[in-house]
Amino acid sequence: MQDSTALGEFLRTRRGRLKPEDVGVASYGQRRVPGLRREELAQLAGVSATYYTRLEQGQSTNASEAVIDSLARALDLNDDERAHLHDLARPAPAKRRRPTKFATVRPGTRQLIDAMGDVPAVVMGRRNEVLAWNRLGYLLLAGHYAFDAPDRIGDRPNLARMLFLDPHHRNLYVRWEEEALRAVASLRVVAGRHKDDRELAELIGELSMKSPEFAAMWSQHPVATCTFGTKYFQHPEVGDLTLEFEVLHLPGDSGHRVLMYSASPGGASEAALRLLRTRVSR
Template sequence: MLHGEVEISSFLKARRAALDPADLGLPGGLNRRRVRGLRREEVAQLAGISVDYYTRIEQGRAHAISDSVLDAIARALRLTGGEVTYLRNVALPRRRGEDGPAAADGPGQTVRPEIQQLLDAMGSTVPAMVVGRGLDILAWNTLGGRIGFDLPALDRSRRNSALLVFLDPAARALHPDWERIAEEVVGNLRAESGRHPEDPRICEVVNELLHRSGDFRRVWEAQAVHECLRGTKHLVHPQVGELLITFESFRLTTDPDQTLVTYSAPSGSPTARRLADLAELAEVGELGATGALEPAG
């Protein structure tokens, strides 16, 4: 079974297991059900398709799945907007057929000089970076490269927010609310996996984390799909202390697999003053490895 087929199979199983039959007007009772959630037969009935067809879809054996069928399954499973997008993405290879175009290329993404110029222009005041496919960190400015982890000192293959959050031992000290951050990272990574189900780099990152991190396996197997593209982060930086920063993510329209992420704090706030201190330390070269960095996107 290919990676994309594993994704659609695991996702549909998890989503029907998460539903309470009573909420849908279906008979419940553990004495009548071997497992929690909906049966395949019930999902098929709610979606208005045959049990055999739904079973083939869930097992990754159905090809050329129509939009109307995917919409019907989404309604039956009460999928959110992000989950509907994910389902469409992982079903796309089957709608193209076995001989359809391959997934996106693997690592090797580059950032245009104009984008690096923009990053550098914000370097002393606004931490910023560019995140690519699979949550790889492709470029950054002075503050962005040191707001959590010393990115310039890292090997290119390790500049990945998911790898840092789950495998770097300093990540939990940097993120007091580590569990929430971990869930956000996995939600973003799963959305990426849905867009590029056969991407070699994404498969590499997911497989390494499944092998090395029990926490990642636990969160990944919950099959949650959501993209956290804006919000507030609470960091405890080893050099400058507590940071309460707002982040915003901007898709680069001419570079569709890249996202510009910026961090900021209200003018005059303690965090703004600490970011200024961090910029001074970075400028004089007094920062080394500081902890795990978790960018959005």
């Protein structure tokens, strides 16, 4: 994925969602496509229409921080989108051919999630690959997999791939489209930060080819860090669960994260999670 292409795509999608009347631009004549025209956005951002056009078409890759900030203000971007725009505008690092290392979870992290017996927990790499899970996390999300699947080089589970290509995992989510859009938005953030990640690009290419739904969502260029929220499950063994999730980023630059779930005390979801927990000791 070329960063200039992604930058232009992102700018077009955000320009397309702005209405002239919302930003004080007088609208004349029939518009063939929704949103602001390039020259209108350029005027709002204080740059020349020619320069903005080159930027959107990927013909200019050296925009200053000040120009990017001006575009972010003109496009009314939120904090996640603003950070993503800056990531896309930075030149990609020089390509280095290095052997791909099989990512592993730190022993201390594995010990930590194993000690959290009452909390479903999963350790993910930056591409949403599962590095480890505790028993309850495994039973909640992927009981149809082998428990040691994260330790296998050939068929390590990936939560994004499972969400779009694994019918068993997909059926867990009552609000699948909401969950899918959240996953795509998170992948967009990672892709913007790691333009030289070949494995990430291959994952995105695979999902785009095999899942029309992923391809459609990816083309909308959603962006969000998705570090907390609510997920709605329909589990084949314990029924419906409404669980809060939190994502904690581990120290260092590995991009490893711990995904944890919890249920409100005293509710039906806590009872269902407790029932699922009884399987851990079997």
